[in-house]
Amino acid sequence: MFESLKKKLASWLGKPEKKTKAKPKQKAKKEKKAGKKQKKPEKKVKTGKKAKPSVEEQKIILEETKESPEKLEIKEEIEIIEPEEEEVKEAEEEKPKKEGFFSKLFKKFSSAKISDKDFDEIFSELEIILLENNVALEVVEAIRDNLRSSLVGAEIKKENADKVITESLKKAILDVLIEPENLLEKIKSKKDLPFVILFFGINGSGKTTSIAKLAHKLKKSGISVIMAAADTFRAASIEQLKTHGSRLGIEVISKDYGADPAAVAFDAISYAKKNHTQVVLIDTAGRMYTKQNLMKEMEKIVRVSRPDLKIFVGESITGNDATEQAKTFNETAGIDGIILSKADVDEKAGTILSVSYVTKKPILFLGIGQNYEDLKEFKKSDVLAHLGLE
Numbered sequence: 001m002f003e004s005l006k007k008k009l010a011s012w013l014g015k016p017e018k019k020t021k022a023k024p025k026q027k028a029k030k031e032k033k034a035g036k037k038q039k040k041p042e043k044k045v046k047t048g049k050k051a052k053p054s055v056e057e058q059k060i061i062l063e064e065t066k067e068s069p070e071k072l073e074i075k076e077e078i079e080i081i082e083p084e085e086e087e088v089k090e091a092e093e094e095k096p097k098k099e100g101f102f103s104k105l106f107k108k109f110s111s112a113k114i115s116d117k118d119f120d121e122i123f124s125e126l127e128i129i130l131l132e133n134n135v136a137l138e139v140v141e142a143i144r145d146n147l148r149s150s151l152v153g154a155e156i157k158k159e160n161a162d163k164v165i166t167e168s169l170k171k172a173i174l175d176v177l178i179e180p181e182n183l184l185e186k187i188k189s190k191k192d193l194p195f196v197i198l199f200f201g202i203n204g205s206g207k208t209t210s211i212a213k214l215a216h217k218l219k220k221s222g223i224s225v226i227m228a229a230a231d232t233f234r235a236a237s238i239e240q241l242k243t244h245g246s247r248l249g250i251e252v253i254s255k256d257y258g259a260d261p262a263a264v265a266f267d268a269i270s271y272a273k274k275n276h277t278q279v280v281l282i283d284t285a286g287r288m289y290t291k292q293n294l295m296k297e298m299e300k301i302v303r304v305s306r307p308d309l310k311i312f313v314g315e316s317i318t319g320n321d322a323t324e325q326a327k328t329f330n331e332t333a334g335i336d337g338i339i340l341s342k343a344d345v346d347e348k349a350g351t352i353l354s355v356s357y358v359t360k361k362p363i364l365f366l367g368i369g370q371n372y373e374d375l376k377e378f379k380k381s382d383v384l385a386h387l388g389l390e
Helices: 003-012 024-033 056-066 101-107 116-132 137-151 157-172 185-190 209-221 237-248 263-276 291-306 320-335 350-360 380-386
Strands: 044-048 076-080 194-199 225-230 279-284 307-317 337-341 363-367 375-377
Touching: 044 209, 137 350, 157 380, 185 307, 194 291, 209 225, 209 237, 209 279, 209 337, 209 363, 209 375, 225 237, 225 263, 263 279, 263 291, 263 363, 279 291, 291 320, 307 320, 307 350, 320 350, 337 350, 350 363
Parallel strands: 194 279, 194 307, 225 279, 307 337, 337 363
Antiparallel strands: 044 076, 363 375
């Protein structure tokens, strides 16, 4: 996640890159710098005259060369021994490395303090990277304000600057995130069962699959669960949830297409009370957050089901659009938590930093694959690991 920022932060923190085998040119330069001067291999020359051939030998030579005795000359023979290895050429001068975020910042420490002007100059580089990685502008501003309050005017020694700035950056990022409660403990602590969880989001966000993944997680933890197919609008939505239920061995409560989704939710809760089922997971129709009539319908479902938890499901890869969706759903229905699907293919992950800060609600889980087990509980520390800051 956040691959470009991760690489950039790694360079800022001075993390060593993977070692590669030195080329002959580089090796030669290193040896030269170490004071090991390479001497050019000298050519060894041996000279000498062969003994003058006898008359009989000269006759044989004349017959072979068909040359007259006057033209035959015994020339001096020179044997040249070539060096065993070719001369290694001196390596070209390496290009100067581009100054990173921290190297620039350290140079500013002529005194023990950093000024507002110095900070603004340095932070502009980080700001661009954050915006390019789908981090919402208000989140970038929050990170900047948190980082500024930690660094500007603080007494920092040069030898401790690396550590101080790294810790300040970690804190600035963590402060925009919310650590979620443990859902399993929250469910078990409720006395008046069932614990009702309502899901909503736009079409194609992975909502139904996320419900099946959570149902699998609850069942594996020893918590009884049923699912309610309250999406009575989208074609094949009821069949999709029933297929998941069949595979997982979990009951699915449903009605016909076109039925009132609030009535499906009510029936599922009644069934759970009668059968002492601990959790009810209610699927709803995907609705565009710009469609006011659909949003009004969702308000009715909330009013009838009175859920203990309202979860917005969005795609991590949609960036700022997912942030706007979550914001609108929160204003309309009041969400309590967030699941972000497709986090495993999100190379930027700005949504993770943005959606929680904008809604002031925690991210509960990340969808990280296609299998039922691929639902990971969200931890703030995971973000630092993805950014290379752990």
